[in-house]
Amino acid sequence: MFQRNLSKIKHAMGFQVSQSNKQKKVKPFYCPDNDSVVDGTNVSLPLVNSPDVPGYASWLVNHPSALDTFDSITNEAKGKRVVVFLDYDGTLSPIVEDPDKAFMSAEMRMAVREVAKYFPTSIISGRSREKVKEFVQLSNVYYGGSHGLDILAPPRAVKSFDKKENEVAFQPAKSFLPAIQEIAIELEDTIREVPGARLEDNKFCISVHYRQVLPEDQEILKEKVRTLVENSPEFRLTEGKMVLEVRPSISWNKGNALNYLLDTLGFNDAEDVLPLYIGDDRTDEDAFKVIAGRREGFPIIVSSIPKDTIAWYSLRDPSEVLAFLLRLAKWKKSETSIFK
Numbered sequence: 138m139f140q141r142n143l144s145k146i147k148h149a150m151g152f153q154v155s156q157s158n159k160q161k162k163v164k165p166f167y168c169p170d171n172d173s174v175v176d177g178t179n180v181s182l183p184l185v186n187s188p189d190v191p192g193y194a195s196w197l198v199n200h201p202s203a204l205d206t207f208d209s210i211t212n213e214a215k216g217k218r219v220v221v222f223l224d225y226d227g228t229l230s231p232i233v234e235d236p237d238k239a240f241m242s243a244e245m246r247m248a249v250r251e252v253a254k255y256f257p258t259s260i261i262s263g264r265s266r267e268k269v270k271e272f273v274q275l276s277n278v279y280y281g282g283s284h285g286l287d288i289l290a291p292p293r294a295v296k297s298f299d300k301k302e303n304e305v306a307f308q309p310a311k312s313f314l315p316a317i318q319e320i321a322i323e324l325e326d327t328i329r330e331v332p333g334a335r336l337e338d339n340k341f342c343i344s345v346h347y348r349q350v351l352p353e354d355q356e357i358l359k360e361k362v363r364t365l366v367e368n369s370p371e372f373r374l375t376e377g378k379m380v381l382e383v384r385p386s387i388s389w390n391k392g393n394a395l396n397y398l399l400d401t402l403g404f405n406d407a408e409d410v411l412p413l414y415i416g417d418d419r420t421d422e423d424a425f426k427v428i429a430g431r432r433e434g435f436p437i438i439v440s441s442i443p444k445d446t447i448a449w450y451s452l453r454d455p456s457e458v459l460a461f462l463l464r465l466a467k468w469k470k471s472e473t474s475i476f477k
């Protein structure tokens with residue numbers, strides 16, 4: 138993969154990548170002295186972005202910017218069907234103190250709308266499906282809430298309709314709903330004495346936020362929640378950005394949701410399909426893993442600091458996500474108009 142990424146950087150920077158080069162397994166490494174990457178073929182490349190955060194420049198070598206490598210991404214996508222998946226918090230909206238105020242900008246909404254005109258587009262969020270839809274306010278995208286435990290599948294899927302032809306959401310943890318309501322009450326009790334802690338009911342998952350909890354109280358809160366979940370076999374715990382997520386203990390995550398949507402959209406068996414997933418948090422890694430397993434597609438992490446990820450590409454923050462989405466839509470529009 139190192140070689141694959143290096144090839145992408147070289148391509149983006151106008152270097153010729155020969156077939157024999159592509160097959161060489163040479164791990165690139167970062168030279169702090171001269172800000173360059175040496176790949177063992179005596180080609181020295183200046184780094185694309187300045188290393189303002191320690192280690193970021195060297196991290197970029199293995200997770201190149203999806204903007205800097207845009208041309209190689211679109212070269213790979215030419216003639217293929219790209220299917221777009223987007224996370225919400227930290228990807229389409231910036232991370233803010235108050236989860237109820239994580240609004241998406243009008244520009245971002247317009248960009249997602251544009252992308253969805255040209256590519257099947259789904260938003261898979263840890264939020265409840267209703268909440269994320271309320272934030273996004275678009276009718277030309279599909280929504281997966283509660284980390285994919287609540288998906289309103291496209292009309293094509295017969296299983297998404299009831300007998301009266303009403304749309305029915307795919308909810309693999311539906312039988313857990315009474316237990317979720319019970320654990321929400323217990324969680325409310327558990328966190329009551331920790332100032333700043335708050336619960337968010339995401340329908341099939343409950344988020345325990347500690348962003349506004351004093352640093353010295355955070356471990357106490359986490360321990361309380363962990364103990365409760367350990368004693369509740371129907372549930373498991375995942376962690377996000379200053380949030381603990383209590384979920385039903387079924388094996389279903391954003392990766393399964395991505396596969397489910399590809400399936401119901403009719404893409405899963407096709408060989409010319411390239412899923413593109415942009416996300417910023419640990420739960421997005423499950424979706425990256427699915428794409429990495431296909432060995433084709435575009436797993437893109439949003440991060441302005443080096444972090445452990447299996448994504449192949451990166452974008453720094455939602456403003457770069459916006460730039461990338463606009464460019465993607467513009468590229469497809471121009472490609473489409475050529476064939477008109």
Ligand SMILES: O=P(O)(O)OC[C@H]1O[C@H](O[C@H]2O[C@H](CO)[C@@H](O)[C@H](O)[C@H]2O)[C@H](O)[C@@H](O)[C@@H]1O
Pocket residue numbers: 224225226227231232233234235236237239261262263264337339344346348377378379380382418420
């Ligand atoms: O899968 P996502 O759409 O990224 O949802 C994951 C969690 O996102 C939200 O929390 C995060 O964003 C908040 C607003 O910026 C921030 O205050 C919080 O600290 C972050 O963890 C959401 O509120 C959670 O319910 C989701 O689980």
